[in-house]
Amino acid sequence: MHPPSSPPASLNELLDRAQALAGFTLGELAELANIAIPSSFQRHKGWSGQLLELWLGAEAGSKPQQDFPDLGVELKSIPVDNTGFPLETTYVCYTHLTGISQLDWESSNIRNKLSQVLWVPIQGDRAIPPAARQIGSAFLWQPSSEQLAILRQDWEEIMEKIALGQIESITARQGEALQLRPKAANGSALTDAIGQQGKIIKTRPRGFYLKKNFTHQIIQQAFNPEHF
DNA sequence: CTTTGATCATGG
């Protein structure tokens, strides 16, 4: 068994690749791919996601688009506890804080990324060393009309505040499913934003994240569909 | 214990 050398040609091929990883530990997959295994994620926070990209054949890089653009699929790993509850929020995308000419959800980057997501649960309990963390059953998700409406409302409320120069009053508590949080290498990173009276100010870069209750609902829906 | 705000690594 070895990582694929090319992107999946079809959705079924992608799903087959993902399902084949279920049950393996991160350590096993890293070893098969000849990749060094970190003893902690403290300095390797994105390691799991990048390992999955390798094994699923995603294009490397950091382009503001889906991981599998030809298939219309975004890849997300999600750390879960032994009951399947998410242990962390899920980063979705970077946020532009200026040049917001229109609040157009349908053509937004976040709408595109969340239109179809391949979720890959991974044991995330901090007591389990990275090498021993097991991969779960991946599943494909498309937001329901209800979920889409919540996401859209959260996004529009947040973007409106940004456009009105109220970025500094937005906290992670705002939003039912989405939240806006700092997203940068460190505290010294600054970017342009709209301030009061429409003046350009400098602020910490932000990104959109999915709250845990929302991703938990997605996971429940996938494994207990009869309850929905 | 949980969550918000901060941070780490990498490639453009």
Add this chain to the structure above:
DNA sequence: CCATGATCAAAG
């Protein structure tokens, strides 16, 4: 700096 992959850790 932007944007990706995320988790850390101080604060509540």
